[in-house]
Amino acid sequence: MANLRPRMTSSGRINFGVSQTELALAMSAVMDNNEPEVPGPFLRSAALEIGDTSFLEEIAPLRREGDQLFSRKVYQAALGKFKKTARVIVGDGFEIPLYCGEGGGFRSKKYMEMKQAKRLALMECCVQIARCLRELEDYEQSLIWVEEVEVIVRNLCFSNTEAMFDWHADLPRIEWNPNDGIEQFYVQRVRALCLASDNYLSLWNTGTAAQRRHLAYKITQHLPPNVNSITFRGIVSSAAMFLFYQFRHPDPQMTKDLMANEESLQVMGSWSKIEVQRDRNIPPRFGFASFIWKGRYYIVGGEKSHSGPYYKDMHYIELSNVSTGWHDLPSYPGDMIRVSGWKIGVYQDKAYFFNGRPQLDYFDLVTERWGSVRTRPADRQWPYPEKDFMDYAGVLVKSKFYVFGGTHGNVTTGCNLFMVLDLSDPRLEWKKLTGHASQPLVPDWNCPGPRRHPTIWADERVPGSERIYLMFGEADRAGAKFRREPQGSSESYSYGDFWSWDVNQGGWRRERMVGNPPCARSEMAYTFVRMRNLEWPLYLVDTVHPSRLTTWKKGKSSLSPTSPIPSFTYPHQPHHPPRRLHRSGSTFSLADSLHTVLKLSFSRIPTLEKSTYLVDILTLSSCQIRNTRSPAASVTCGN
Secondary structure, rough: OOOOOOEEOOOOOOOOOOOOOHHHHHHHHHHOOOOOOOOOOOOHHHOOOOOOOHHHHHHHHHHHHHHHHHHHHHHHHHHHHHHHHHHHHHHHOOOOOOOOOOOOOOOHHHHOOOHHHHHHHHHHHHHHHHHHHHOOOOHHHHHHHHHHHHHHHHHHHHHOOOOOHHHHOOOOEEEOOOOOOOHHHHHHHHHHHHHHHHHHHHHOOHHHHHHHHHHHHHOOOOOOOOOOOHHHOOOHHHHHHHHHHHHOOOOOHHHHHHHHOOEEEEEEEEEEEEEOOOOOOOOEEOOEEEEOOOOEEEEEEEEEEOOOEEEEEEEEEEEOHHHHHHEEOOOOOOOOOOOOOOOOEOOOOOOEEEEOOEEEEEEEOOOOOOEEEOOEEEEOOOOOOOOOOOEEEEEEEOOOEEEEEEEEEEEEOOOEEEEEOOOOOOOOEEEEEEEEOOOOOOOOOOOOOEEOOOOOEEEEEOOOOOOEEEEEEEEOOOHHHHOOOOOOOOOEEEOOOOOEEEEOOOOOOOOOOOOOOOOOOOOOOOOOOOOOOOOOOOOEEEOOOOOOEEEEEEEEEEOOOOOOOOOEEOOOOOOOOOOOEEOOOOOOOOOOOOOEEEEEEEEEOOOOOOEEEEEEEEEEEOEEEEEEEEOOOOOOOOO
């Protein structure tokens, strides 16, 4: 069983290759090694009341006709019946699915106040609509409707009398009542997750397909005592789960069957090699800080492993003339042992390094000298212990440096403190915006949960409407358990959420992603491109060999789940021919030496025959995500 690899046909059908019994036995062995999750609080919400059921008489004929049309494979007509049913349930003047525009498309007062009878009917209706659309091969719309079920479930959690952490909200505890339809609540949610998994698998998105199926399986392992678990065996099985656990993302054995069968959700591309002058003065490392300034790409610090050695050296490369190689700069002179996991904000030709201490170090990019300034907290109490602060998210918006999350000596899980420092203000005061830095961590529906390694970027394209976006990251609950901290667990939690902060008015907003998103993760590479149809290359930095560079032309990349990988975009001027220089991510296994790098260019390719690598592109105007699949010559892919 150790060498079992799943196979899929071009039609999306799964071939196990072994018997269902073998898979079930192997899956049981895997699950037996997992410790049970510590249960969260019970849901206490008026929305769990069954409510008025008179609407059921009105929708019964529509549901019956829709089911009959679906069984006869008249999917378009069945779709119309189910959509009409949904309109009856939610009433006039309410748009469904929720629109992911100005309001975020995730949090809904109507969903929070909806009683149980309507909630169950709407969840079932969304699943049926998604099934029709899948049969019609409209995967984009099918995913929107099936993910609406998770939005409905999360809004039920929002209605709870007390907030809870996301890992508890994924598996909400509901007290058993034989008359409140709880069993159907779990049935429809598991059906929706499995259908979403099937859709993502049809799009070759094995990561998100496995994550949705895994959550469905976990739900069946945390049912209320009186719910009949036999009901779920035909929906999600141990055998199917073991298959999904065998996938790599993307799975190399599937690449020969890859097809761009949904242009709105998939883009195809190809990698090629270019050469960069090697530099033996830059040893292998990860966790280094990086930034771009006036055509130069800078790196500083990092570490070879968590136990050292730790580096403080600094280097840059001219992006318009990479043939000159890397140039040395003065090393970081501070007393911090680990210059790792830091973020940098460049303001008025100075690169500011935040390390969790009131003393803010900077590198003058004109004089090429180090310096520091003394900052202070606005509330007179510094929130972090002055050691080991790292893995946070930081972004500069005009003159303001924003910092979110991260870990330090007293919080391994990650925190969710959000602070800002105005570098143009002579007082240099850090102001707390939301969240907490220390134990006890407090759950809050109105801001992102505690985490490390989130992604963050700012959209400043429209003056007066600037927003900061934050997504993904990890709550290191396994590390917290090892250190006997609160919220510890044998399994860490990867976030799949998406938030934005209004720079001018303040306040977080939970955003909705539609399309073909990457699965929940942390430590991915990412970049924000401020224009559409942009032809700038994206630069990725190898966390193992910083002297390597790799590029592709646009978008956002998601890379190794084990090391943070810096990335950026650089606009080549018209009089400079674009030199597509990139750094490869740590998931790459390259056959050549340090000077070998990769370049990704886009083209429409009907089928691929080589190993692939995954890139995800998020369009802010629609919060829609597409996958980019690309063949990679001489590259071993997958985690």
